[in-house]
Amino acid sequence: MFKKFPHTYVIIFFLIVVAAIATWIVPGGEYNRETKIVNNVERTVIDKESFHYIDNQPQTWEVFAAMFEGFERQSGIIVFILMIGGAFWIVNSSKSIDIGIYSFLKTTEKLEKNKYLKTIGVNNIIVTLIMLMFSIFGAVFGMSEETIAFIVILVPLAISMGYDSIVGVSMVFVAAGLGFAGAVLNPFTIGIAQGIADLPLFSGFGYRLFSWFVINLVGITWVLRYAAKIKKHPEKSLVYKDDEYWRNKSDVDVDDQETKTPKSAWVVFVLLSIVLGMFSWIYPQTTMSIGNAEEVLPMVPVASGLFIILGLLSLRKGMHFFILNLLLFTIVFLIVGVMGYSWYIMEIASLFFALGILSGIAANYGANRITKEFIEGAKDIMSAALVVGLAGGILVVLENGKIIDTILNSVADSMSGLGKLGTVSVMYVIQNFINVIIPSGSAKAALTMPVMAPFSDLVNLSRQATVMAFQFGDGFTNMITPTSGVLIGVLGVAKIPYDKWVKWITPFIIVLIILGWLLLIPTVTMQLDGF
Numbered sequence: 224m225f226k227k228f229p230h231t232y233v234i235i236f237f238l239i240v241v242a243a244i245a246t247w248i249v250p251g252g253e254y255n256r257e258t259k260i261v262n263n264v265e266r267t268v269i270d271k272e273s274f275h276y277i278d279n280q281p282q283t284w285e286v287f288a289a290m291f292e293g294f295e296r297q298s299g300i301i302v303f304i305l306m307i308g309g310a311f312w313i314v315n316s317s318k319s320i321d322i323g324i325y326s327f328l329k330t331t332e333k334l335e336k337n338k339y340l341k342t343i344g345v346n347n348i349i350v351t352l353i354m355l356m357f358s359i360f361g362a363v364f365g366m367s368e369e370t371i372a373f374i375v376i377l378v379p380l381a382i383s384m385g386y387d388s389i390v391g392v393s394m395v396f397v398a399a400g401l402g403f404a405g406a407v408l409n410p411f412t413i414g415i416a417q418g419i420a421d422l423p424l425f426s427g428f429g430y431r432l433f434s435w436f437v438i439n440l441v442g443i444t445w446v447l448r449y450a451a452k453i454k455k456h457p458e459k460s461l462v463y464k465d466d467e468y469w470r471n472k473s474d475v476d477v478d479d480q481e482t483k484t485p486k487s488a489w490v491v492f493v494l495l496s497i498v499l500g501m502f503s504w505i506y507p508q509t510t511m512s513i514g515n516a517e518e519v520l521p522m523v524p525v526a527s528g529l530f531i532i533l534g535l536l537s538l539r540k541g542m543h544f545f546i547l548n549l550l551l552f553t554i555v556f557l558i559v560g561v562m563g564y565s566w567y568i569m570e571i572a573s574l575f576f577a578l579g580i581l582s583g584i585a586a587n588y589g590a591n592r593i594t595k596e597f598i599e600g601a602k603d604i605m606s607a608a609l610v611v612g613l614a615g616g617i618l619v620v621l622e623n624g625k626i627i628d629t630i631l632n633s634v635a636d637s638m639s640g641l642g643k644l645g646t647v648s649v650m651y652v653i654q655n656f657i658n659v660i661i662p663s664g665s666a667k668a669a670l671t672m673p674v675m676a677p678f679s680d681l682v683n684l685s686r687q688a689t690v691m692a693f694q695f696g697d698g699f700t701n702m703i704t705p706t707s708g709v710l711i712g713v714l715g716v717a718k719i720p721y722d723k724w725v726k727w728i729t730p731f732i733i734v735l736i737i738l739g740w741l742l743l744i745p746t747v748t749m750q751l752d753g754f
Contacts, residue, residue: 232613234721235705239289239616243282246624251279254628274632280625286616289623293615299568300368300708304608304716305601306572310579311375312600313593315472317586319546320379327380346384346454347447353377354398354443360558361402362435365409365664367701367709368568369557370396372575374716376550382469386450387460388717389727393446396713397702401442403664404698404739405435408516412664416693420676420686427687427753434691434742441738445731461723468718484542488585492534492545495581499527509563522559526552546582553578606715614711621660630660643684643747647692650675651743654696655736662707664697687754688746695739703732 255273282289294301314320357373360366373395381391406413408425417426453460460466503524511518530552537544553574560566560574579600583593621627641649654671661667671693679689701707703725714724746754 232610235610235613235617235711238705239286239613239620242617242620243286243289243624246279246620246626247281249279249624249626249629251277251625252629252632253277253625254632274628276629277625279629280623282620282624285623286620289616289619290613292619292623293617294612296619297612297615297708300371300712301608301612303368303568303572304371304604304712306576307372307375308604308608308716309597309600310575310582312603313579313583313586313588313596314546314550315375315600316596317543317546317582319543319550319582319586320376322543323547325383346450349384350390350394350447350450351443353394354401354446355439357395357398358402358405358435358439358442361399362405362407362409363402365403365406365412366399366561367403368712369561369571370399371709371712371716372557372571374713378717379469379472382466385454385457387453387457388462388466388469388719389460389724390446390450390453392713392717392719393449396710397442397446400698400702401438402435403701404695404735405431405438406694406698407431407435409664412668412697413690413694415664415668416672416690420672420690422686422690423753427691427751429753430745430751431691431694437742438735438738441734442731445734461727462719465718465720465723484538484545485585485587487587488538488542488545491549491581491585492538496527496531496534499523499530503527509559511559511563522563526555526559529555542585542587546585549578549582549585604716608712608715610711610715614705614708617706618661627660630657643688644744646679646684647688647743647747648740650679650689650692651696651740654693655700658697658700659704660706662701662704662709667697668693685746685754687751688743691743691746695736695743699732699735699739703728 252274357366357370360369374392377394378388378391381388381394384390403409403412407428413425413431417423457463506523507521508519509522511520511522530548533548533551534545537548557566557571557574560570564570579597580593583596588596621630654667657667657671672690675689675693676686679686702710705711705721711721714721745751
């Protein structure tokens, strides 16, 4: 039918059409919803006994309206991507990131002289540490949408290290996905699932931590082996031609860059120091939440003080290093905001928007130049933003066709009459399947756990094992499903075609799914703490 593999837009539109066809075949069904307090938060959950068939709503011309609704639903992520793209274009136009990467690679070359580090490989250590950091973020507070902002930093870094954009995406998005699947304290998945299943919050911590370690050991090893292959034979990369964009973009002669610090950079520093001083006075203490644990710490004053000290040092070295300092503390305040003040994409987008404007001023750009650079960045990343909205149309069609609940009820019924291992295995398969349709972990927990938990009681299966099946099933397929706005956004920003990503990630996903099933076996065959 196609002379070459279809465009990502074509693939997603095809899936919307398939979903529309399903609304003509699958009977309509519906659960009653009820509001329940889960961990002091109101959640809408389904009444497991209330499923009833209703007339389905076959979708025809509505597929076009679904795309409109998809854009409305995903508007937050779309605006987030556009603001991040515009902000980073301003930062990139100053060549600060290129110079930072150049300096970083020069430092790693010196480290390679150490015989012990050379044996291990400095690049291997760097990739491992970055992946562990983002995996912890995924495991602790469910980092997902936030990974999009880091793609524009880590993909150029990976290219400069001799790898490809797939390795760059793996360092942040795949790593966060591994942490998300091996969630230890994630309140948005484990917290909700355990709350609905009437389990003590974050119980079973020990085995979860072990599972997280095993998943990361396998995942990071997979990425390091692939990275080593690409380092040796770059042309073997599936995205070798696509990465021409990044190679050209990072091709900068750092020796030709102006190193003096303009007065405007000092003005930005002074103003920011005053503003951060005011915030330190208003927010002297921050309650940092890590899972169910809370710690009151002077995060804003400490971060502000460090910014002032490092800001002075970077200004003396040059404007580019001051902008890198702005970028560093943008990430620091992002972490403080997410863990201490429940920030989400609006606050994070605003933070990066401020980074872009302040970086432009520090680089001595006028208002028109900053505006021009921002528009160029938004234009460059527009295709990624559009495909996120398009992908949202798939779920809209299934919901408007009234077949989502029918699918859920059918797969839940398939567990009747199975033993413990059989039940938890089927649950795991079901969760993986549903995750392809509903990638939101919170929504899936609210939909499936009221049904799954009672089933586990009938076969004397631990509800904790049921939550683990949800946890693994919720995590791995996030890295491949086209209904995930985050995945589509990440690939769009990284300039990786969806079909090439699927070709690379599929064997990896199969390995992870098998690993998840193996990790479920002890939950029904061994006496584990919290199970």
